Amino acid sequence: MKAAQLDLERTLLEAGALLEGHFALSSGRHSDRFIQKFRILEDPSLLDSPARAIAEHFRPLRPSVVVSAAVGGILLGYEVARHLGTTAIFTEKVNGVPTLRRGFTLTASDRALVVEDVITTGLSVRETLDVVLSLGARVIGVGAMVIREAATLPVPVYALLEMPLRSYPSHDCPRCAAGEPLTDPGSRRVG
Numbered sequence: 001m002k003a004a005q006l007d008l009e010r011t012l013l014e015a016g017a018l019l020e021g022h023f024a025l026s027s028g029r030h031s032d033r034f035i036q037k038f039r040i041l042e043d044p045s046l047l048d049s050p051a052r053a054i055a056e057h058f059r060p061l062r063p064s065v066v067v068s069a070a071v072g073g074i075l076l077g078y079e080v081a082r083h084l085g086t087t088a089i090f091t092e093k094v095n096g097v098p099t100l101r102r103g104f105t106l107t108a109s110d111r112a113l114v115v116e117d118v119i120t121t122g123l124s125v126r127e128t129l130d131v132v133l134s135l136g137a138r139v140i141g142v143g144a145m146v147i148r149e150a151a152t153l154p155v156p157v158y159a160l161l162e163m164p165l166r167s168y169p170s171h172d173c174p175r176c177a178a179g180e181p182l183t184d185p186g187s188r189r190v191g
């Protein structure tokens with residue numbers, strides 16, 4: 001196991017970012033584990049180390065810009081860009097469609113590093129990739145703090161921590177079967 005992986009897992013535990021309970025994921029499936037990533041993203045002193053590790057991994061590929069998706073990705077992407085000395089831009093959804101707004105631009109000469117905080121299904125990353133590629137820029141890779149499921153992406157993925165997702169369809173969830181109400185991710189901590 002990589003040193004960065006051990007460090008990040010310990011940091012997540014110490015920050016109370018690893019929650020145990022009965023969670024409904026954005027996919028609609030239920031899980032007994034949840035990563036409250038904002039326990040890391042909210043603290044610049046905790047975010048510095050993972051951002052630096054992602055930046056150093058991709059520095060040899062000479063990224064010219066960091067692109068992430070609102071909201072959590074903005075914070076990590078900005079910190080990665082600070083280490084790389086590039087700018088950091090982000091996509092946000094307009095009527096459900098990921099878009100670059102605020103005068104953010106990409107050109108065919110850009111070598112974009114896409115940064116995501118936690119990759120769960122890969123959908124958000126794929127949407128960001130589509131935006132970048134549609135503007136003719138190249139994507140040199142995807143960097144993430146945590147990856148939950150092996151997402152099939154057309155570019156190299158580097159994640160600091162692999163934390164496989166244990167989830168169930170809501171009609172076949174042991175905690176639903178036990179009558180346990182859903183947990184608000186903001187309310188319960190372990191570790």
Ligand SMILES: [Zn+2]
Binds near residue numbers: 022030176177
């Ligand atoms: Zn359930």
